[in-house]
Amino acid sequence: MKKLLLLLLATILTVSCSNKDSDIKKDYPIKPVAFTNVKFTDNFWLPRLDTNRKVTIPYDFKKCEETHRIDNFAIAGGLQEGSFIGIRYNDSDVFKVIEGASYSLNIHPDPQLEKYLDDLITKIAAAQEDDGYLYTCRTINPDSLPRHTGETKWSQLKDSHELYNIGHMYEAAIAYYQATGKRTLLDVAIKSADLVDEIFGPGKDQLHGVPGHQEIEIGLVKLYRVTGDEKYLNLAKYFLDQRGNADGNKLYVYGEDGNNKVYTQDHKLVIEQSEAVGHAVRAAYMYSGMTDIAALTNDRKYNDAVDELWDNVVSKKLYITGGIGSKYAGEAFGENYDLPNLSAYNETCAAIANMLWNQRMFLLNGNAKYIDVLERTLYNGFLSGVSIHGDKFFYPNPLESDGSHQRKPWFSCSCCPTNVVRFLPSLPGYVYAYTKDDLFINLYIGNQANINMDFGEIIISQNTNYPWDGNVKINIEPETKSKFTVSLRIPGWVQNKPAPSDLYHYMNESDQRSVIKINNEETKYDISKGYAKINRQWEKGDVIEINFPMPIRKVIANEKVTEDIGKFSIERGPIVYCAEWADNGGKVRNLLLDKNADFTYEYKEDLINGLNIVNGISKSLSIDKSDNSIIEKEQDFVAVPYYAWAHRGNGEMTVWLPYEKSVANPILPPTIASESKVSASYIHDQILAVNDQVSPKNSNDHDVPRLTFWNHKGTTEWVQYDFNEESTISNIHIYWFDDGPDGGCRVPETWKVTYLKNGEWKEISKHGEYPVLKDEFTSIEISNVKTKSIKLEVKLQENFSGGILEWKLD
Ligand SMILES: [Zn+2]
Numbered sequence: 001m002k003k004l005l006l007l008l009l010a011t012i013l014t015v016s017c018s019n020k021d022s023d024i025k026k027d028y029p030i031k032p033v034a035f036t037n038v039k040f041t042d043n044f045w046l047p048r049l050d051t052n053r054k055v056t057i058p059y060d061f062k063k064c065e066e067t068h069r070i071d072n073f074a075i076a077g078g079l080q081e082g083s084f085i086g087i088r089y090n091d092s093d094v095f096k097v098i099e100g101a102s103y104s105l106n107i108h109p110d111p112q113l114e115k116y117l118d119d120l121i122t123k124i125a126a127a128q129e130d131d132g133y134l135y136t137c138r139t140i141n142p143d144s145l146p147r148h149t150g151e152t153k154w155s156q157l158k159d160s161h162e163l164y165n166i167g168h169m170y171e172a173a174i175a176y177y178q179a180t181g182k183r184t185l186l187d188v189a190i191k192s193a194d195l196v197d198e199i200f201g202p203g204k205d206q207l208h209g210v211p212g213h214q215e216i217e218i219g220l221v222k223l224y225r226v227t228g229d230e231k232y233l234n235l236a237k238y239f240l241d242q243r244g245n246a247d248g249n250k251l252y253v254y255g256e257d258g259n260n261k262v263y264t265q266d267h268k269l270v271i272e273q274s275e276a277v278g279h280a281v282r283a284a285y286m287y288s289g290m291t292d293i294a295a296l297t298n299d300r301k302y303n304d305a306v307d308e309l310w311d312n313v314v315s316k317k318l319y320i321t322g323g324i325g326s327k328y329a330g331e332a333f334g335e336n337y338d339l340p341n342l343s344a345y346n347e348t349c350a351a352i353a354n355m356l357w358n359q360r361m362f363l364l365n366g367n368a369k370y371i372d373v374l375e376r377t378l379y380n381g382f383l384s385g386v387s388i389h390g391d392k393f394f395y396p397n398p399l400e401s402d403g404s405h406q407r408k409p410w411f412s413c414s415c416c417p418t419n420v421v422r423f424l425p426s427l428p429g430y431v432y433a434y435t436k437d438d439l440f441i442n443l444y445i446g447n448q449a450n451i452n453m454d455f456g457e458i459i460i461s462q463n464t465n466y467p468w469d470g471n472v473k474i475n476i477e478p479e480t481k482s483k484f485t486v487s488l489r490i491p492g493w494v495q496n497k498p499a500p501s502d503l504y505h506y507m508n509e510s511d512q513r514s515v516i517k518i519n520n521e522e523t524k525y526d527i528s529k530g531y532a533k534i535n536r537q538w539e540k541g542d543v544i545e546i547n548f549p550m551p552i553r554k555v556i557a558n559e560k561v562t563e564d565i566g567k568f569s570i571e572r573g574p575i576v577y578c579a580e581w582a583d584n585g586g587k588v589r590n591l592l593l594d595k596n597a598d599f600t601y602e603y604k605e606d607l608i609n610g611l612n613i614v615n616g617i618s619k620s621l622s623i624d625k626s627d628n629s630i631i632e633k634e635q636d637f638v639a640v641p642y643y644a645w646a647h648r649g650n651g652e653m654t655v656w657l658p659y660e661k662s663v664a665n666p667i668l669p670p671t672i673a674s675e676s677k678v679s680a681s682y683i684h685d686q687i688l689a690v691n692d693q694v695s696p697k698n699s700n701d702h703d704v705p706r707l708t709f710w711n712h713k714g715t716t717e718w719v720q721y722d723f724n725e726e727s728t729i730s731n732i733h734i735y736w737f738d739d740g741p742d743g744g745c746r747v748p749e750t751w752k753v754t755y756l757k758n759g760e761w762k763e764i765s766k767h768g769e770y771p772v773l774k775d776e777f778t779s780i781e782i783s784n785v786k787t788k789s790i791k792l793e794v795k796l797q798e799n800f801s802g803g804i805l806e807w808k809l810d
Contacts, residue, residue, distance in 0.1 A: 028295040028363035030440065033451050035429030036106045042446030044467060045427065047609065048383075048390075052424040053104045055390035060097045060421050061116070063410050069094050070120065076139040077126025084140040088149050089161035089213075091136055093418040094120070095168035098185075100422035102175035107425070114180060121176070121185045124169075128188050132195030134169065135162050154199060154207055158264065163211035163239075166192050170219030171422075174226050186226070193223055197235050210242045212264050214282045217289030218356075221296065237293050240286070240302075244268040263330050271301040274308040276317055276333045280325025280345075281415075283333065284353030291360035303364070310361060312336075313354075314373060315501035320555055320569050320655065321384070321576050321642055322377025323397055325350040328702055329743070337560040341400035341656055343703045348385030348394055348416040351377050352423050359430055362442070366435075368530025369500035371442045372492035374430065376499070378443075379467060380576040383643035386420045388609050393417040394646075399655040400589070402694075402705060403581070404686040406646055432460070438485040440531070444472045444548075455482045458538075467573045468603060468612050470494075470514075470548030481539040487531035490514055491574065494548050495527070498571070503558050507568055507595075512549035519543055548573065552599045552614055557656075566660030568593070570614055572601060576642045577614050581651030583638035585620060588652045590667045592619045593637065595659040607640070608647050614639040618657075621666035630666050668693050672729070673809045676721040684710040689805065690719060696805045698775045699738040699747070706737050708745055708803030713796060719804060720791040729755075729785045731810040733777040734792070737803035746800040747772045753782070756789040777808070 040046040064070050069090045074080035098120065101113060128134045133153060137146050150156025157163065166189075173189035176182065196216070200207050220236035223229075243266050261267040263278045265286055276283055287309055294302035316336035318324060323346030326334040331347055334340075355374045362370035385394045392407035395416050410417060431447060433440040436454045444466040451458045456479035464472040476486065494514055498504040516523050516532055519542060525532040534544070550573040557564035570577040579588040599616040607613065618637035621630055645653050658664040668674075673691040680687055689705035696704045709717045736747040751770050754761040766782045790809070796802045 026296055026298045028360070030363045030366055030433045030435055030438075032359070032363060032429055033432035033434065033449060035103065035426050037451060038428035038431050038447050038449040039107070040428055040445060040447045041461075042464065042466075043610075045445050049424055049427065051388075051390035052100070052421060053108060056386070056417075056421045056424075057097065057101050057104060057113075059391050060093075060418055061101075063414070063417070064094050064097060067410070067414075070123065072136040072140065073120075073123040073127040076136040077123055077128075079123060079126055082140075083144075084137040084146065086137075086146075087413060088135075088137050088146050088159075089165060089413070089415075091134070092161065092165040092168040092215075093414050094124075095165070095172040096415075096418035096422050098172040099168070099175045100418075100425055102172065102179040103422065103425035105176075105179040117176060118182070118184075121182075121188075125184055125188050128191065132191040132193075134166055134188070134192055135160075154209065157209045158212040158260070161211075161213055163196065163216045164213040166196070167211075167214075167216030167219035170216070170223050174222050175422075177226070189219075189223060190227065193220060193232055193235070197231055200235070201238055208242060210239055210264075210266060213279075214239075214265070214286040214289060218285060218292065221289065221292040224296075233293075233296055236289060237297065240270050240289060240293060243270050243286070244272070263332065271299075271305045273305060274312060275336075276309055276313045276324075278333065279331050280333055280350040281331065281347060281353050284324065284350060284357050288353065288357045288360055291357060291364055295360070295364050306361065310357075310370075311501070314369075314499055315503055318373070318499060318501075318503060319344060319346060319381060319399060320376075320498065320504055320557070320571075321346070321381035321397065321399060322354065322373060323351055323381035323399075324354050328396070329739075337558065337562075339557075339561050340563050340703045341654070342398060342402065342705070344396070344398040344400075346381055346397040346399075348382065348397060349419045351382035351385065351397070352419050355382065355423070355430075363433065366440070366529060368442070368489045369492065371489055372497075372500055372530070375443065375491065375574050376576075378427075378430075379574045380642050382423070384645065385416060386424075388644070388647060393420065399578075399642075401646075401651075401653040402589070402686075402688060402692055403650045403652050404688050404705060405653075406650060437483075438487055438533075440487045440489070441474065442489050453478075453482075453484065455484070456480055466548075467575050470550045470573060472546050472548070474544040474546070476538050476542045476544065477540045478538050481537055483535070483537045485533050485535040486538070486544065487533050488516065488544070488546055489530060490527055490532055491548060492530070493553070493571070493574065495530075498553075498555050503561070504555050507554040507556050510549065510551055510553070512551065514549065515547050517545040520545075552601060564656050566663035567656040567658050568595075569655050569657065570599065570639050572612065572614065575612070576655065577639035578642045578645050578653050578655045579618075579637065579639050579657060580645050580648070580653045582648045583613075583640065584618070585635055586651065587620065587667065588654050589665050590621045591637070591654075591657060592621055592632070592661060592664045593657050593659050597637075597659075599639075608644045611641050611644055621661075621664050623666045623668055625669035630661075671808065671810075672723065672727050673721060673807060676723050678719065678721055680707060680709075680719045681717040682709050682712055684708045685803070690807045691721070692806075694806065695777075696735055699736055699805070700740075700743075701805065702739075704805060706803050706805050708737055708801060709794075709796065710801045710803070711744065713744070713801050714798045716793060716795045717802075718791050718793050719807065720789060721807075721809070722789045723787075726786050726788050729782065729787070729790060729809050731779060731781055733779045733806075733808040733810075735777050735805040735807075736772070736774065737805050738774050744800060745802050746797045747774050748794045748802050749797045750795045752793050753780075754791045754793065755785050755787040756791075757787060761791065777806075 068085035075082045148159035170189045173185035177186040217236040220232045224232040265278050291306050358370040358374040384397050387407050431443045448461040459477040461475045496509045552572045554568040599614045601612045616637040619632045686705045689707045694704050738747045739745045753764045764782045
């Protein structure tokens with residue numbers, strides 16, 4: 001009841017503000033319909049939301065307990081003895097799971113979960129210092145801090161994540177307050193934000209810094225919305241304005257290193273930024289905050305900047321899966337059109353941030369193109385991030401795999417699992433939006449909703465089997481007969497536009513059009529800003545039927561995306577497909593498809609959790625050892641939805657499929673190295689990299705798999721090949737990984753090779769020294785050695801780590 005009252009109050013407040021002409025607050029011109037008003041009834045998303053509630057939320061809390069994340073609060077609060085264990089930003093993970101759990105509580109009251117949250121919030125409140133400061137690692141022991149935290153409060157903002165953590169706390173606090181009406185965490189948030197407001201600002205005695213990882217901007221805007229206190233909005237804008245500001249008093253400067261500033265988007269004033277650069281999650285959180293400021297302050301410069309940044313992303317930096325942030329190095333945006341597939345980073349958090357941003361862009365502009373990007377990300381680059389069972393997660397989401405990628409139960413930096421858990425329950429809030437006389441239907445998902453428009457309540461429901469077919473039936477029941485517009489989003493993929501730019505196009509245009517019927521009668525419509533606008537008197541019992549044709553489409557990337565030349569990807573409706581090893585004879589990276597291949601689709605109820613697959617014919621290519629000719633073998637081809645990959649064991653996967661022979665990758669004849677079993681003293685990346693028969697372009701090639709010993713520095717490490725039977729070796733070729741001068745890996749100081757003879761390791765006798773070369777294979781000739789095992793021993797340079805890109809033997 002308390003909750004209802006609260007929501008009612010909040011609604012009244014908003015309505016009264018927007019109705020009073022003298023005091024119109026600036027805001028988004030379009031309002032989203034809250035997730036609390038929309039209940040899913042479908043077979044695609046509802047099971048995922050249920051899994052999130054029943055599995056992922058308790059699972060994430062259990063992991064937070066096991067990894068000491070929750071104890072850290074209790075210890076900082078003096079409720080428990082102990083020391084800080086973990087990483088400086090681990091507080092944020094707990095806040096994010098609280099946020100997700102609170103959203104869930106709105107829809108599914110659960111006294112046990114609420115009690116758990118109350119206890120947890122007691123610990124968090126205890127951990128807050130008297131002045132409002134909350135950062136468990138410093139409070140527990142200010143004299144023994146984890147690295148990158150700064151000697152004193154706020155002294156190392158670039159890395160400390162002090163402001164990032166509490167930004168997530170504000171979001172959690174508001175979510176819990178709105179779910180339960182309980183203020184404890186909200187009061188912690190307000191006390192914290194008041195402290196931050198006192199410490200940071202333009203004043204002479206204030207710190208002029210910016211957070212190294214954006215997030216607090218979003219949290220402060222939400223705090224402004226809940227409290228109505230404009231100082232939080234101003235503070236959010238201050239942090240944004242201060243970015244890239246060469247303010248002479250700026251306490252925190254990134255040093256002379258320009259790259260470092262780009263990494264955190266501190267290289268230019270935000271309103272002067274036009275290219276998406278640096279760490280992708282930071283960037284998209286920042287763009288979300290900037291869009292909030294554009295809406296809430298009507299600042300034209302902010303508006304123009306987010307428009308330009310958005311154009312840059314969708315025209316040059318967006319994967320077909322909706323993923324962003326192509327580079328492993330710095331988890332960052334790459335150069336324009338630099339969209340590698342195997343090494344694509346595409347952090348799950350970046351997909352979420354991209355959706356948060358596009359939703360805001362839609363609310364600001366009312367254009368369906370933003371929802372096109374959101375939907376593409378939702379069904380593909382985001383959804384791949386969590387397993388069907390809800391307890392395994394991808395951090396990077398590549399578009400191609402050599403078999404070394406798998407979802408993991410948790411990460412030491414576990415931002416992604418805790419971001420998934422808060423995004424999913426909020427998804428119903430992305431379906432509808434409205435103005436005073438326009439109702440937007442953005443996503444097609446079976447649901448029942450009630451929407452409070454100015455003229456009264458509308459009950460609306462959708463019945464559909466989307467995304468597997470495009471028929472949607474919408475029942476509209478306004479409280480009283482009313483004239484208004486229903487804006488039905490016609491997805492870009494229906495209008496021959498996979499993305500709102502020239503980054504991708506369909507190989508063949510489709511002339512199938514969506515048919516809209518109202519009460520069984522076909523109606524004409526015009527498309528404006530991506531919406532079919534239907535303005536009429538609506539009354540109880542009205543039914544809209546719409547059909548989105550879903551032919552199987554082949555997508556071609558802009559020719560400037562060199563990785564995708566001569567290849568197409570497959571999609572149907574909003575779903576991007578990939579070929580996976582399990583359906584295609586064990587391998588897929590050697591496939592060649594016909595440019596004019598015909599495909600069919602079929603629903604497989606028993607595969608994963610039920611999905612449409614795509615069937616066709618392909619050729620598998622391999623190289624004949626005797627004459628190096630290419631052997632082509634015709635075989636059945638199957639593609640599965642990209643989001644569903646990696647549920648059936650380790651193996652190859654690819655989204656982009658060659659139709660030009662010149663870019664196909666026939667299987668190479670096996671070598672001694674490729675057939676041997678490989679092991680190492682320590683594996684940071686991918687052990688398979690050393691014998692995958694993929695040669696790098698240079699020692700700093702981040703596009704090929706690698707094995708590094710990161711972050712072992714100056715140590716002696718080894719890599720070993722075991723053969724099935726005794727083999728004779730006469731030449732050794734090694735490609736060292738070296739990402740200097742920026743990275744921490746270098747070619748080794750020294751190395752040597754030993755082999756197993758009569759149960760003992762013996763050093764090989766070689767002709768000449770062990771040279772160390774960069775950007776090419778280091779080769780040595782050895783006297784013929786007959787052995788079952790050979791071992792590389794590597795002494796790393798002092799203060800540096802190192803690694804291997806490829807190790808060949810003849
Ligand atoms: Zn993440």
